[in-house]
Amino acid sequence: MVEKNHKGRDVRMLCSLLSVSKSGFYAWRNREESERRKHDRLLTDAIVELHQGFRKAYGARRVHQQPKRSGLSCSVRRVSRLMKTVGIKASSRGLYTWNPGKHKFYSATGNQLGGEDPAVSVGTQWAGDFTYIKTVAGWLYHAVVIDLYTRSVVGWSFSRKRNSELTKSALKMALARQRPQAGCIFHSDQGIEYAAHEYRELVESAGMRRSMNRKGNPLDNAIVESFFHSMKTELVHQRLFENEIDAVAHIIEYIEFYNRERIHSSLGYQSPLEYEKMAA
Missing domain, CATH: 1.10.10 (Arc Repressor Mutant, subunit A)
Incomplete structure (x- = not known):
């Protein structure tokens, strides 16, 4: 009863400060979503x-x-x-707008991948990107790194924030699981998550070459987009995740299925793992 009276005094004080009636306050609080x-x-x-x-x-x-x-x-x-x-904008927006000191932290590069033949061995061409995952508790960002030869997801990460830490974490995981060959191309879009100098330094310190989509040609990164399309069609659009833990658990399970069991027409109807073993 004491607690109830205390809450009542708080409501009266709040209403007095805002110059509204108690009945008006309760009507607002219980009102259905407009x-x-x-x-x-x-x-x-x-x-x-x-x-x-x-x-x-x-x-x-x-x-x-x-x-x-x-x-x-x-x-x-x-x-x-x-x-x-929700913190989204066009991927190329602002990359080339003059802003004092901005280019100290960000830089783009050309499409090195476009001038190369398709990958002929593991660890010669990697690509990365990220997507949005809806949960009841809010939006979650999911980044991946894919080996373009086997189509295998070699690194991934999740975050509530969209920044270079999200994309760096996926690349660090990929580097820990599968060492790329010297001169391996790492391809991405021109988003600041990949254009940040700290990301460039991570790519170059691993002995890789940076490559980015041509402006206005997002399909340059078609293999990663294809993975996200498959994941959303086969998993994300089939269920509603309660929270980020629920989403992460199911997506990691899907990645394991995608790498080990899901057959790909581009790999002769083999899974990435089977294709890699055949090529070894």
């Missing part, structure tokens, strides 16, 4: 999925077009606001 908030939530989910589907290449103006075609009314300004809320 139609605008419901619409924002639906739009946010659609925007995140669309942004990933466009290989993170589209900004607010282009992302805005698809919800309209699907019957979700929205303005460019509203899409831009919701994109900022």
Whole structure:
């Protein structure tokens, strides 16, 4: 009873400070989610999925077009606001905008992979990227590193934050599990998560060469995009993860299945592990 009275005094004090009535406060607290908030939530989910589907290449103006075609009314300004809320933007945005001191921390490079023949052995061509995973508790970022010869996922990481630590962790795991050959190409998009100088230093210290998508050509990294498409089709879109622990556990289980059991038409209908053993 004492606790109840204490809470009552807190509510009265709060209402007095805000110049509102107690009945108004309780009506606000018990009010159902507004139609605008419901619409924002639906739009946010659609925007995140669309942004990933466009290989993170589209900004607010282009992302805005698809919800309209699907019957979700929205303005460019509203899409831009919701994109900022969940921390997503076009992958190339801001890389080449002049900003004092910025290029001290970030730099891009050319597409070295485009001038090479397809990989002919393990550890000669790697590629990395990351994606968004929806959970009941919020969004989770998932980065991978794939050996382009075997299509095997050799490194991965998860984080609530989108930054170079996410992508560095995946590469560090890959380097611990499978040593690349000298001069191995490491390919990625032009996002700042891969353009950061600390990431470049990690790649170069491992004896690898950096390579990035051509501007406006996200399909340069098609093999990693194909993995994410398979993972989302076969796992992520089939269930709703309760939280990040639930998501991480199931995704790691899927990666093990993908590497050891899932057959690939591009590998002669063998799994990455089988293909690697055949090539050894």
